[in-house]
Amino acid sequence: MGGSVRIATTVNGQAHEHDVEPRLLLVQYLREVVGLTGTKIGCDTSSCGACTVLVDGESVKSCTMLAAQADGSEITTIEGLAQGDELHPVQAAFHDQHALQCGFCTAGMVMATVSLLDEIPSPTERDVRLGLEGNLCRCTGYHNIVQAVLAAAGTSR
Amino acid sequence: MIPAPFDYLRAGSADEAIAALAEHGDDAKLLAGGMSLLPLMKLRLATPSVLVDVGRVHELSYIRDAGDHLAVGALTRHRDLEISDVLAAQCEPLRTVASEVGDNQVRHRGTIGGSVSHGDPASDLPALLLALDATFVVQGPDGERTVPATDFFRGFLETALEPDELLTEIRVPKSPGAGFSYQKFQRRAQDWAIVGAMAVRDGDTRVALVNMATTPLRAVAVEEAIAGGASATEAAERAAEGTEPSGDINATPEYREHLVRVLVRRALEAASA
Numbered sequence: 001m002g003g004s005v006r007i008a009t010t011v012n013g014q015a016h017e018h019d020v021e022p023r024l025l026l027v028q029y030l031r032e033v034v035g036l037t038g039t040k041i042g043c044d045t046s047s048c049g050a051c052t053v054l055v056d057g058e059s060v061k062s063c064t065m066l067a068a069q070a071d072g073s074e075i076t077t078i079e080g081l082a083q084g085d086e087l088h089p090v091q092a093a094f095h096d097q098h099a100l101q102c103g104f105c106t107a108g109m110v111m112a113t114v115s116l117l118d119e120i121p122s123p124t125e126r127d128v129r130l131g132l133e134g135n136l137c138r139c140t141g142y143h144n145i146v147q148a149v150l151a152a153a154g155t156s157r
Numbered sequence: 158m159i160p161a162p163f164d165y166l167r168a169g170s171a172d173e174a175i176a177a178l179a180e181h182g183d184d185a186k187l188l189a190g191g192m193s194l195l196p197l198m199k200l201r202l203a204t205p206s207v208l209v210d211v212g213r214v215h216e217l218s219y220i221r222d223a224g225d226h227l228a229v230g231a232l233t234r235h236r237d238l239e240i241s242d243v244l245a246a247q248c249e250p251l252r253t254v255a256s257e258v259g260d261n262q263v264r265h266r267g268t269i270g271g272s273v274s275h276g277d278p279a280s281d282l283p284a285l286l287l288a289l290d291a292t293f294v295v296q297g298p299d300g301e302r303t304v305p306a307t308d309f310f311r312g313f314l315e316t317a318l319e320p321d322e323l324l325t326e327i328r329v330p331k332s333p334g335a336g337f338s339y340q341k342f343q344r345r346a347q348d349w350a351i352v353g354a355m356a357v358r359d360g361d362t363r364v365a366l367v368n369m370a371t372t373p374l375r376a377v378a379v380e381e382a383i384a385g386g387a388s389a390t391e392a393a394e395r396a397a398e399g400t401e402p403s404g405d406i407n408a409t410p411e412y413r414e415h416l417v418r419v420l421v422r423r424a425l426e427a428a429s430a
Contacts, residue, residue, distance in 0.1 A: 060266055064195050068167075135260075
């Protein structure tokens with residue numbers, strides 16, 4: 001039992017093919033097989049959102065998805081957002097608004113924000129708070145995070 | 158946390174999934190979005206030896222107007238329910254409750270059929286489908302059968318589904334303009350309900366409870382009281398009748414019984430407003 005499954009993924013625009021154990025979680029695949037450690041493992045129980053990545057453009061918690069389920073998908077991690085030295089607008093807004101302290105939740109927050117702004121391009125503050133309910137930050141009290149998301153959306157007040 | 162080893166099969170259709178279940182029997186488990194099953198497997202509370210992934214059975218992802226009811230494919234994701242114009246017009250309670258399941262990331266993966274098949278008394282959608290008098294379409298090796306929601310939830314994480322059957326469709330009566338309220342009591346936004354109460358009022362009043370027993374259940378005593386002319390406040394006093402809430406880190410059984418009376422009153426009032 002166990003064996004392996006062949007999966008093909010595109011991670012941050014780069015094609016990959018690997019034989020993986022069926023029980024390999026997507027987050028382990030990204031960190032240990034593909035070698036992208038920007039995605040963090042926080043609670044490992046689908047609560048904290050630190051492991052959030054985009055699968056086919058939508059935010060998911062990569063600790064609660066099998067790598068095998070991502071076969072054929074396009075995956076975007078925090079490493080895939082910046083264009084060379086130029087930060088993605090959401091990354092830039094988090095920097096400008098000082099939307100982090102320890103930074104552990106930040107990669108997940110940023111990825112959840114990219115997905116949220118794709119679904120709601122001009123969110124209200126309430127939309128932002130509800131939209132990020134799956135991401136926990138234990139340092140900031142969320143104020144600057146919410147400001148950063150609104151700034152990134154161009155709707156900061 | 159890593160699940161115990163298992164063999165992974167991907168089904169391309171409902172028939173393939175049923176054939177795989179027939180072949181592997183009790184050792185197999187269906188994987189839809191995985192939002193309930195994968196956490197259980199990571200904790201090793203579930204250790205299926207074969208996982209049949211139905212996540213790509215796209216033929217079971219749809220929301221259709223079927224005349225007197227709406228037909229929702231079992232693999233329709235919460236996100237798809239949340240943004241459905243058909244639901245907004247014909248069954249707003251289903252759209253609303255889907256939008257309150259978990260968080261965005263969970264709603265991007267989780268499916269209505271997965272939630273129903275898991276049958277967790279703390280889940281939002283099973284209780285709602287009880288309140289809506291939904292019907293479930295189930296497919297097995299011998300064909301198709303339908304099960305009313307009121308006969309479906311049998312015990313803790315136990316449903317009327319046989320090990321070789323697949324839930325394929327959820328049928329909900331149209332309820333345009335029905336009064337509705339879901340009172341979900343939780344400590345954090347993304348949490349499960351510590352207790353939840355929902356009321357649908359469309360001439361009839363139907364009330365369903367979340368996390369008040371080993372299964373989702375209807376508040377029959379409350380419904381009878383309302384039918385007999387009681388006010389919301391009077392009827393809600395009977396909300397804990399017939400319930401068997403458990404105690405856990407969040408609440409004692411007594412506290413849940415208190416909460417359910419308050420939440421049912423609020424749901425009845427909000428649903429009539």
